[in-house]
Amino acid sequence: MKNPSILFIGAGRMAEAIIAGLHKTSRDQIEKVYVSNRSNPKRLQILAAKFGVITVQHWSEAIQDVDVIVLAMPPEQHETILEQLKNYVDNQFIVTIAAGIGPSFLEARLPSNSAVGWIMPNTAAEVGHSISLYTYGKAVTERHKTQMSLLVNSVGKAQLCTEQDIHNLTAVTGSAPAFLYLFVESLIDMTEKLGVTKETSQKLVTEMVIGSAEMLKAGKSPEDLREQVTTPGGATAEGLKILSNGGFQHLIQEAIVATNKKAKGNN
Ligand SMILES: NC(=O)c1ccc[n+]([C@@H]2O[C@H](COP(=O)([O-])OP(=O)(O)OC[C@H]3O[C@@H](n4cnc5c(N)ncnc54)[C@H](OP(=O)(O)O)[C@@H]3O)[C@@H](O)[C@H]2O)c1
Structure with a gap:
């Protein structure tokens, strides 16, 4: 199986925690990491200098080159980004880390049969000690599960849950x-x-x-x-x-x- 390339939309604290974790634990299992944000080029430069990620001004520049897209922006930005993203996606695994945004939210806004996932990390991801809850949508395969493991294991321990469990927990x-x-x-x-x-x-x-x-x-x-x-x-x-x-x-x-x-x- 080819190593995945990953795009992060959003370059804040949680994106950095996961990128840092991947850099530390799984560098040899990832092809490329791309990062974009909305309006802060300095932040992208910092992540590039620290972790060697490729920065893009707009996420659409990297989308055809990636296997996994991590939505690492605030929950209230999801509606807008998904509205645009649905015109670009082509078999990528779309994972959100936003509070309150489960697979059913993503599936309702993306093309049918899109593979989606949801990770709910916590603040201790920054020091590699998150207890992250995660779940999948309906269209995931073993490949997506392997990609999910890379993400969740990069920041600590993880527990597979139902979507409802994550809302509750x-x-x-x-x-x-x-x-x-x-x-x-x-x-x-x-x-x-x-x-x-x-x-x-x-x-x-x-x-x-x-x-x-x-x-x-x-x-x-x-x-x-x-x-x-x-x-x-x-x-x-x-x-x-x-x-x-x-x-x-x-x-x-x-x-x-x-x-x-x-x-x-x-x-
Ligand atoms: N921090 C935590 O402990 C924690 C725990 C669990 C889950 N989460 C989730 O993780 C996500 C990010 O949280 P965070 O703490 O990392 O937030 P943050 O530090 O405020 O960073 C948010 C990032 O999203 C970017 N962004 C906002 N709107 C965007 C848009 N329309 N297009 C592209 N990028 C956009 C921002 O870019 P600009 O700076 O350029 O605006 C910034 O890089 C949230 O959904 C949150 O619910 C966070």
């Missing part, structure tokens, strides 16, 4: 990092209020999060881990009581529901 894998960062920010603020410098506070809280994540990664259940730290009637139990009484678990559930509702409303 994006709040957890995609948005919840922001919830976690808010939790971390709150701890850092409080540590500073206790008289510790910002730098030290950030270091302490970051190491606490990394250690806790490693315990989870070791396969222990969060419930067991929480109980290990919590002597009944002790100091940690007192803190947890405040979180529980304040509706912590309920707030998290509400945040997930609101995130999903908004993501659906965007399309």
Whole structure:
């Protein structure tokens, strides 16, 4: 099987994370990488210098030379780009990484039997630790699945899902990092209020999060881990009581529901 050439439409943070990942993990399995954006030539020059990608002013210049097209622009730009793209596509595998845009959205706007896919990475793609959800449309073959593996494995771990699962789970894998960062920010603020410098506070809280994540990664259940730290009637139990009484678990559930509702409303 010939190595694929890939075109990225959009040259932002997530495009860079995937391009960087491909450059690191799969350079020998890719023929060429093309990148285009809307209006920022400097950004394209940076990506060319860092990863040796070929930059094009408009994506249509590269389209006949590629096997895979990654739609890496914002969700609200998809309608316009797909309207133009449908006149150019000729058997390319079209993959979006946009929040809320599933294969059925792409299939409804592209020529019939177009092979399409959807990847929902998260921000940790930048450091190769995304947990990416992915799914396919109806017309994919083994070749497309191999191409999908290259993309998703370049930025971390990946889970094949249904389209509906991705709509439901994006709040957890995609948005919840922001919830976690808010939790971390709150701890850092409080540590500073206790008289510790910002730098030290950030270091302490970051190491606490990394250690806790490693315990989870070791396969222990969060419930067991929480109980290990919590002597009944002790100091940690007192803190947890405040979180529980304040509706912590309920707030998290509400945040997930609101995130999903908004993501659906965007399309
Ligand atoms: N960042 C994340 O953590 C994350 C996670 C999951 C999914 N995503 C998805 O990834 C996609 C990109 O996100 P991002 O964070 O990389 O955004 P970003 O940094 O804002 O970059 C967006 C890119 O899209 C380009 N663009 C916008 N409209 C375009 C058009 N009409 N034609 C060609 N290029 C166009 C922009 O070009 P100009 O700068 O020239 O306008 C820019 O290069 C989004 O759909 C987002 O939902 C992001």
